[in-house]
Amino acid sequence: MALRKFHRLRLMIGKILFFIDNNYKAFLSYFLSHYYKEKVNKVGQGVRFNGKSKLTGMNHIEIEDNVHIGDNAFIRGEGGLFIGENTHIARNLVLYTHSHNYEGEALPYDNSFRFRDVIIEKNVWIGINVTIAPGTHIKEGAIIGAGSVVHGVIEKMGIYGASGPNLLRQRDQEHYEKLDRERRYGGMNGVPLPAKGIGEVQRVSNVSKSSKEEG
Known part of the structure; x- marks a missing residue:
């Protein structure tokens, strides 16, 4: 008896999932x-x-x-x-x-x-x-x-139609080289990294992590 109820439930869930799979775009389009x-x-x-x-x-x-x-x-x-x-x-x-x-x-x-x-x-x-x-x-x-x-x-x-890339313009070389010399780089979403640069940040992070593991 319990097994029969389980099979009925599984069949019902299957039908519901099938219905959702075939109609979700229409519902989604309507909702959006x-x-x-x-x-x-x-x-x-x-x-x-x-x-x-x-x-x-x-x-x-x-x-x-x-x-x-x-x-x-x-x-x-x-x-x-x-x-x-x-x-x-x-x-x-x-x-x-x-x-x-x-x-x-x-x-x-x-x-x-x-x-x-x-x-x-x-x-x-x-x-x-x-x-x-x-x-x-x-x-x-x-x-x-x-x-x-x-x-x-x-x-x-x-x-x-689609075509190959075309050069639009050049970056400002003086501005670019100035920021590069000063090691001014953007991290996630362009948020400026510390002037020491990402390598130093990563090194400090690894040292800190190692110290915690030793402690």
Whole structure:
């Protein structure tokens, strides 16, 4: 009798898990759409988040009608983001509206930020695995191919595909060499390390740990 009840319970749990597995994206999309409509500065009608996405800086984001954002999007909106109507975005989008400051007080960057808004006009189609850099302006009707890294101005009705890396500019050599001489480096999230440098910090840490073990 107990064994029969166990098998029934296991069957019921299996059905529940099967149902969740087949419907969780629909539930998640429904939940996220309502959650983001409450948190984002402006969200139009018919906006869909298809799966799990992460948005930050939501009070700086505006999304117009009939925008679809695919699964696993990662959007940092602190610098300002506008997405025009009827824009469809495939999965795995990475979009930043700010970047670390590489001309600050540490190398390779410090813990301050540079903010530049991103504008995506209406009727844009963005493919899978696209990265959009701070300051990008994608004009009306443009198409961005899969795997593209996008920056600057994307012209109206233009079709753009992935290409190799291009040199944008050079770092300030004098500033770079000054910080390097002074051993001013950034640790986690750019927070400046002590002037003695990470090697010395690690050595002190190891000595301290060894002393505790001996004690």
